[in-house]
Amino acid sequence: MDENKGLSMGALTAAVVTSSIGSGVFTLTSSLAGGAAAGPVLLAWLVVGFGILMLALSLNNLLQKNPEAEGVQAYAQAGFGNFAGFVSGWGYWLSAWLGNVAFATVLMSSLGYFFPLFKGGQNVPSVILASVVSWGLTYIVNRGVESAAAMNTIITICKLIPLFTFIVVGIFVFKGGMFTAHFWSNVSSGVAGGANIWTQFKSCLMIMMWVFVGVEGASMLSSRAKSKSEAGRATIIGIICLLIIYVLASVLPYGYLSQDALAKINQPAMLYIFQDMVGTWGGAFIGVGLIIAILGSWLSWTMLPADTTMLMAEEKLLPAYFGKKNKNGAPTFSLVLTAALIQIFLLVLLFSEEAYNFALSLCTAAIVVCYIFVGAYQVKFSYQNKDMKQFWIGFFALLFQVVAITLAGLHFLMLVCIGYLPGIYFYYRAKKDYSLDGGKLTKMEILYSIAIVAFAIISIVMVAMGAIQI
Template sequence: MQTSPAAPRQATRPSGPETPGPAGSPPTGTAPTGPTPRKGGRRFGLTTATALVMGNIIGGGIFMIPAAVAPFGTVSLVAFVVLTVGAIALALVFGQLARRNPRTGGPYVYAREAFGDFAGFLSAWSYWITTWVSNAALAVAAVGYLDVLVPLHHSIPLEITAALAFQWLPALANLAGTRYVGAVQLVSTVLKFVPLLLVAVGGLFFFDPKNLGPFDASGQGWAGGMSAAAAILLFSYLGVESAAMSAGKVRDPERNVGRASVLGTAGAAVVYLLGTLAVFGTVAHQQLVHSAAPFSDAVNAMFGGTWGGTAIAVAALVSMTGALNGWTLLSAQAPYAAAKDGLFPAAFGKERRGVPTFGVLVSVALASALTVLNFASGAKGAFDMLVLVTTFTATVPYLLSTAAQLYWLVRGAGEKVDGGRLVRDTVLGLGAFAFSIWLLAGAGYAAVYQGVLFLFAGILVYVWMAGRRRD
């Protein structure tokens, strides 16, 4: 990546508050981190921010995840419950952090404010990787459902072309401005939420326990199988930080970011748990393991024929398009905040119609290249591989964010604050941190290995940017 001819402005390393404030409250005397929200311009309200969170969480994940975790057996349902509790804990932590620093950038802003430039850069770099790799995974998942509507006959060139179209069309919507991003997000969330609820609830009436398969199908033991399933299921909950990432675009972010994060996560959790249970109980286990469109298979099993599966395929494509729309915006927000602080090339910090256009274009180009490189393994194989890469890269900023929350709690521990609130916030922060560590452990050596390579490659970018700031 090339930087602009002018060197980025010198960023001030945050050194913590001069006077620590009460736990969970903004410090006094702290230099701002990340771009300050503009007073003008169109902002997201609570409804749109909640839709952004739900739209990003309920994307391709719910439509592909049941098949991805079926090889582990019904222990994956237990993993889903545990993961839901952890995701809500993370949402609460992000809400508390956003009240401290309601600026665009989310996990990057929190890590840099607490621990300095390098931690902030690692968080931004890792989260940025997560966003465009997730876009590649969502596009791959969308192709599986497109094949239900328009048979692609397993033609790799056709599948690649379709996957690229699913990535570039939302990118064009983003380049048109944030007004269109919000509109697309609201419409896609409504259109997909209703049919998903119908399948999730209706499927329970066709539930057959014989379809569930063994509890521990992988033979790893319930603990090992649950951890491995959770590593894949994490992809389903990516997006819990969406409102925090776009805090600078949210109206009254100190209040609405936390509310939108919790409401969006809780709503998505209900749909996820009921939907996955319905699919497990309507599609025979051996068929589900090899399915490329599990929700379509579930509806076909419920009502017979293929009309139901076709309708669900349409809903799935609407859902994934909405998720790609939201994730494309997020893919530009993390490097945007870092660029404003001089930690990413300055081009990432330039906006047009409220959207960091360079970040959108670079992210979608990288996602497209990754899609082409990995499609040879087939849609389901490519999806599983891409999901595991995001497990590691997403967990790094989650860990740093929860560590930042604990840091501020410790800094404020000597102040006169409500003891019950301090204990509650500390338990919540420790739980979210332990949850993130558990996800790393379940990702497996291959995912951690690939994720570390992606992460460490960014050190060269940091060295380059840091060197330019010293000139």
């Protein structure tokens, strides 16, 4: 790359920050307060921040040294074969559209501030309107309309101005005595009898990992840097900035309201906390910005799953019709399939007590599969090239993802296996269509498929028996 062209380190750092911040930061405090006091929350942020930094550095290294890999899911295929590529790519696809379900819940909850009909975000009117928005965005993308630079600028402003305003006001109204009261003890009514520090720590992991979903896109921006060295530094600075923003936005309210009050506040929490801080105009200020930001992000994430399956079709991991484009250059089959699945899941939310947390947990669990392969490939690639510094970065990235999903809830990973059932069929059809390995699954692929199907069946049975709550 020409050293005189591309993004400067400052511009790249800003891009890393703005492209990673989504709707999750606006709901953080209440979600965290439902299971943890301020002390365990800060401890969890330290661990999650380190793990995500290792992941981002791994992605940055692989992008620089293996630029021909198109899409973050391609690293699994490059390092561990076609079936691993399918598992990673399908997990990325699942995560992308499950994230839209979480967007739908937050959007309806935000509209509920202005129109009580939608309050809570998971009643019949909310599902109907969310369905209309989902299919409307699918129609727009299918017509070949993409997110323009001007629109991205507006979305970024709508996210950052309310966010920074909230943080500044939060600093001024912060009360040290309130913050240090029960610093390590869970007094939330949601946890009977309280909980120890370890239990509180574990309750934070999935929520915190959710707000970093999409960090792989920020890392990919490093290919537009003026130099590789600047890309690495910008990635580190960007992740640290993100961590500071997330910590302040989620922890400052512990110094304004009690943990019990924060846990009971409606979602999106930031909207109602800011209203309590400054009055009614504060809720409207956060609400309007959040609604615009979600619609913009939802548009981008409507394109993302379709792009993912299109890339997989190009790599012969899915049948060709997943990548077939209409006259507007959009993959219609992928778009319609994704919208139909979102529709089904929106109906499921009517019966879920914690719709938003359930959607974000499944989204995070699905993308963790992809991140695990990134860490594993970073370890393998660095070991083969005798780069021990990058080897250890990959090792810690891999270790964090494996340990975090184990502590946060393996049952979510089991539920994600249900989403792989149709994917395995499509993978088999691709092998048959392209006459790969004689048009059949290999012995190892059959064994892996049986394991996925077994976990899916077990999770279905556990849901039916009430052992897994949705």
